[in-house]
Amino acid sequence: MFLTRFFRRVINFCLTLGLWVYFMLGYLVLMFVLFIPCYSRLKAVDAVLQKSFHLHLKVFFALVNRLSPGVRFAVSEDVRNLRSSIIVCNHLSYLDPILLVSLFPRQTTIVKNTFFSVPIFGWFLRKAGYVPSSPTEMYGPAMINHLEDIKRQLAAGGNLFVFPEGTRGRRGRIAPFNRGVFSIARYCSTGVKMVLIRNTERLFRPGSFSFDTRGKFTVSMELIGSLTPDQLKNASISASADQARSLFERKIREAKTGGDGRA
């Protein structure tokens, strides 16, 4: 028993190391070998960066899948086909945002401000059209610039994905939702699609910084509902946020009582 656990940890450690080395190297190659030399000739810098991130992470998750034989990825077609949408998700693991980037060729999100202060990486995030969450960026005229930029990206077929809990949920509970994304949806006259993520926290456990490549479970993403522009227009944003949160809670409860162990 002890030996099995020991070997499992060693395997997980080695594969995790390999995966993160690929992850980091992939970004470095994208940025310094492919992107920077072509920078002056690029017309739509944000679109190019978003597509590059998407392809890189698609390969990353193909590798994760290959190296984790017991882990199945089940992303429903209606999630894969989302375009020009504002997507609201529950947040379980650091993998959630990069999994979403791997699904959509054009995508933007609201990123914690600390990432923008990382040298070079922060510059790339800005160039890719990601939006900083800091109060100074989301207040005053700068906020209108960001909202107009999001509107433009949605019109170009991109998706905005947001985790309205603001942080990862704990023990399957959904934290209170920030209202911001619902206000953005109203501003952009776009509906909100709700996507339930399951089991990413089992694949990459919070606090462990290690992939569980030996586990047997299904990582899934499912479209559980939506709010149309009219529904958003006719309700207060607090009511829309509450409605969306209740749906997530109900779906998680159903999954738990359904006994499939996937919640």
Add this chain to the structure above:
Amino acid sequence: MTRQEIEKEIRAVLLREFEVENPEPDVNLREAYGFDSIDAIELLLEIERFLGTELTQAEKKKAMDIRTLNQIIDYVEMLAHHRKNEAEKA
């Protein structure tokens, strides 16, 4: 549209959408009622609905620095005046 009509409408919006009841005309809404940037965006959408016209990006940016009820009324009054002039020219 008179200033009184605008004030009445704005007060109604503040009460209905933000539960801000009878604010003093010059009180800072952010400090007194926690009126944040999300609320400001909502207020902008309400103003668009009230005026029956979409605001330009520059007009929206101007609104983001507003802090008091009086400033909101001035802003809407200025927009209404501007729209009226445009309509007359056309």
